[in-house]
Amino acid sequence: MVTFLAILFAGALFAGFIGSLTGLGGGVVIVPLLTIGFGIDIRYAIGTSLISVIATSSGAASAYVKEGILNIRIGMFLEIATTLGAIAGAAIALFAPTHAIAVVFGFVLLYSAISSFLKRKEDRDEENLPEKKTTRIIEILKAKGTYPTANGLKKYTLEHLGGGFSVMGLAGMLSGLLGIGSGALKVIAMDSIMKIPFKVSTSTSNFMIGVTAAASAGVYLNRGYIDPVLSMPVMVGVLIGSLVGAKFLIKSQTKSIRLVFAIVITLLALEMIYNGLAKNI
Amino acid sequence: MTRNDQPWNDARMRDLMGTLLRVGVLASAILVVLGGILFFIQHPHDIFDYSIFKGEPARFRQVHLIVKEALNFRGRDIIQLGLLVLIATPVARVIFSLIGFLIEKDWVYVAITAIVLCILSLSMFSNYL
Numbered sequence: 001m002v003t004f005l006a007i008l009f010a011g012a013l014f015a016g017f018i019g020s021l022t023g024l025g026g027g028v029v030i031v032p033l034l035t036i037g038f039g040i041d042i043r044y045a046i047g048t049s050l051i052s053v054i055a056t057s058s059g060a061a062s063a064y065v066k067e068g069i070l071n072i073r074i075g076m077f078l079e080i081a082t083t084l085g086a087i088a089g090a091a092i093a094l095f096a097p098t099h100a101i102a103v104v105f106g107f108v109l110l111y112s113a114i115s116s117f118l119k120r121k122e123d124r125d126e127e128n129l130p131e132k133k134t135t136r137i138i139e140i141l142k143a144k145g146t147y148p149t150a151n152g153l154k155k156y157t158l159e160h161l162g163g164g165f166s167v168m169g170l171a172g173m174l175s176g177l178l179g180i181g182s183g184a185l186k187v188i189a190m191d192s193i194m195k196i197p198f199k200v201s202t203s204t205s206n207f208m209i210g211v212t213a214a215a216s217a218g219v220y221l222n223r224g225y226i227d228p229v230l231s232m233p234v235m236v237g238v239l240i241g242s243l244v245g246a247k248f249l250i251k252s253q254t255k256s257i258r259l260v261f262a263i264v265i266t267l268l269a270l271e272m273i274y275n276g277l278a279k280n281i
Numbered sequence: 282m283t284r285n286d287q288p289w290n291d292a293r294m295r296d297l298m299g300t301l302l303r304v305g306v307l308a309s310a311i312l313v314v315l316g317g318i319l320f321f322i323q324h325p326h327d328i329f330d331y332s333i334f335k336g337e338p339a340r341f342r343q344v345h346l347i348v349k350e351a352l353n354f355r356g357r358d359i360i361q362l363g364l365l366v367l368i369a370t371p372v373a374r375v376i377f378s379l380i381g382f383l384i385e386k387d388w389v390y391v392a393i394t395a396i397v398l399c400i401l402s403l404s405m406f407s408n409y410l
Contacts, residue, residue: 001326001327002321002325039332040331040332041331041332041333041334043334044331044334051364051367051368054367054368054370054371055306055310058302058306058367058370058371058374059303059306061299061302062299062300062301062302062303062306065295065298065299065302066296066299068292068295072291072294072295072298072378073390076375076378076390076393076394077393079375080393080396080397083397083400084400087400087403087404090404140389141389142390210302210370210371210374211371211372211374211375211397211401213371214369214370214372214401214404215400215401215404217404218368218404218405218406218407219404219407221344221364221368221405222342222343222406222407222408223336223408224336224337224338225336225337226337226341226364227329227331227337227341228316228357228358228360228361229320229329229357229360230331231364232314232316232320232360233317235310235364235367236310236317239306239310
């Protein structure tokens, strides 16, 4: 058992490292690692993964929350959607067949691996956004803000609140169903749909991941999906791995390393889909 | 002027929030590692099989039992308390925001935060329903 947990710890270290280097988060690598690598039931894997998602996102959020880029109010408003979605996703996971969950997981993983590598989106920060007409609902929700750029504070106003709110609900649902942070989808909802500046979107998204994951983790905890012995090496491993990954990210921005990991994640995704379809999971 | 002299504002709220999150994750990690060490001492030869899902016993599932069992200083119960602290950390952040919005008298966001808190409580205590 000690050997098993030691190998699991090493795997979690690596998962946390890849997760923070690719920006996908530790969760998307933990579930395939536990199911395909260790033959662990996907329900234990999802519960364990959620724990590591909360640990890494809260740890990371504590560092950049002080920078003042994220928008606490907008985050809180959208957390209504993500937490409701997360509980719904966790509830679906309680009844859905595990091989179906594995297939959905594979496709989400495939999509995020490809999009994380292809679209390295440039910042629109320096662009001068035209003054937009504000509606009553935007006034009530204070759905606007400022953020620091090289040219001083820039203002922004949100658009398409309804659409963004719905996509956030979907992001929450995937998070609850699959035990991942689904940060990529949260950023799409904020950046592409609600037109929140990219930097504000990424940091606010990261900030929301912990609360979203806590909503589904509560359901999983109550249903007995979260095992202490399994979670121990994974949580500590992912936490340390992602801290090292964040340091490493600052030092080297080598594209080749990112490509290698994108390929590794793509292979994991295909493996998940195959095993799901073959009903091995 | 030190930080503590500043009036209550969003920047102050963010500072305290960062500290809260860090303390939560650190406390949880310490409990999990301590529990892990205890578990290895108490059960050096135990073997668990996770290939078939059986579900955890009540003492690892229900919030009040997790807190109660941790007082017996058994390794796995301490780990589970650590995991509960971890899940509670983002919830504490939401409670903290609620207090912040109350101080700012931002009633719209007091209401929004209260809704989020209700949803989170529903999840945490779904077993008792």
